[in-house]
Amino acid sequence: MPKFRKVIVRSPASTANLGPGFDVFGMALEHPYDKVTIKLTQSNKVEIEVHGVSSNTIPCDPFRNTAGVVAGQMLKEFGLNLGVSIKIEKGVPPGVGLGSSAASAAAVAFGLNELLGLQLDHKDLIRFSAKGEVASAGSEHADNVSAAVCGDFVIIRSYDPIDVIHLKAPPNLGVCVAIPKIQTLPKKTEKARAVLPVEVPMKKVIHNVGHAAAMAVGFALGDVKLIGRSMHDVVVEPARASMIPGYQIVKDAAIKAGACGATVSGAGPSIIAVVDENDHTSESVMEAMKKGFRKVGVDAEVFSTKPGKGVSLIWAK
Numbered sequence: 001m002p003k004f005r006k007v008i009v010r011s012p013a014s015t016a017n018l019g020p021g022f023d024v025f026g027m028a029l030e031h032p033y034d035k036v037t038i039k040l041t042q043s044n045k046v047e048i049e050v051h052g053v054s055s056n057t058i059p060c061d062p063f064r065n066t067a068g069v070v071a072g073q074m075l076k077e078f079g080l081n082l083g084v085s086i087k088i089e090k091g092v093p094p095g096v097g098l099g100s101s102a103a104s105a106a107a108v109a110f111g112l113n114e115l116l117g118l119q120l121d122h123k124d125l126i127r128f129s130a131k132g133e134v135a136s137a138g139s140e141h142a143d144n145v146s147a148a149v150c151g152d153f154v155i156i157r158s159y160d161p162i163d164v165i166h167l168k169a170p171p172n173l174g175v176c177v178a179i180p181k182i183q184t185l186p187k188k189t190e191k192a193r194a195v196l197p198v199e200v201p202m203k204k205v206i207h208n209v210g211h212a213a214a215m216a217v218g219f220a221l222g223d224v225k226l227i228g229r230s231m232h233d234v235v236v237e238p239a240r241a242s243m244i245p246g247y248q249i250v251k252d253a254a255i256k257a258g259a260c261g262a263t264v265s266g267a268g269p270s271i272i273a274v275v276d277e278n279d280h281t282s283e284s285v286m287e288a289m290k291k292g293f294r295k296v297g298v299d300a301e302v303f304s305t306k307p308g309k310g311v312s313l314i315w316a317k
């Protein structure tokens with residue numbers, strides 16, 4: 001017996017990797033977010049409508065849409081003979097490295113859990129949401145979905161079995177985001193994963209392990225400067241930098257303007273920079289990032305945000 005017939009859910013954007021934590025670190029953002037309405041129907045089908053930011057680029061076919069894949073999988077696993085209607089109001093722009101597909105996937109996993117009173121825990125919600133990532137990215141990486149489910153900062157200690165560690169982000173952590181207005185290829189994340197090295201020299205492993213460990217400590221201690229200076233990756237970032245025009249110029253400009261660190265957000269092409277709000281505002285960093293992109297003839301949308309909470313219920317009946 002369903003607990004509700006209709007729920008409205010808010011699900012956040014997220015940034016993955018944070019430099020050295022490829023497929024391991026994720027952080028939910030306060031803005032932007034998706035608003036997703038989920039209803040039970042008599043149709044025995046999963047039906048999807050997508051509105052909002054760049055919604056014309058998102059498939060409504062439930063087998064190709066990340067939210068549809070999650071709903072289909074949950075109905076199948078729980079043996080439920082029900083229909084589901086999903087209306088997605090996109091706030092998180094797709095294809096820019098801000099966890100857009102993860103936001104929709106987490107919204108549906110969380111929303112169906114609420115509707116049906118399934119009492120799933122974070123681990124289950126992450127497992128179902130990660131299935132949706134296959135539809136959009138071709139792989140079951142769980143960094144964005146874990147951040148969207150749990151909020152704040154997450155570390156995926158293990159994928160099999162899934163074990164996610166969740167830490168609060170420091171209140172003085174500001175996040176500047178620059179989204180370059182460049183043409184991205186379809187299946188962008190799959191392509192950005194295909195350029196990664198298959199083997200990594202030990203020297204680079206040592207660098208990344210050191211930086212990843214220090215970043216985790218930065219979150220545990222609430223030390224924004226340590227988080228920022230740990231944001232340096234010598235494995236994935238160099239491979240992807242060439243896909244983002246002006247990457248090094250923008251990163252250097254952000255740091256010169258007072259950011260503690262900057263890196264590619266997820267699979268890009270967005271760049272994120274972190275700011276210690278105790279001694280800096282985000283304005284100069286955002287401006288520097290915009291100017292950096294302009295130097296290479298690229299217009300960019302810039303905004304500032306903060307770490308944010310995970311997926312949550314707005315309304316239920």
Ligand code: HSE
Nearest residue numbers: 016022023141266267
């Ligand atoms: N960790 C993933 C990647 C995130 O960098 O490919 C993609 O959103």
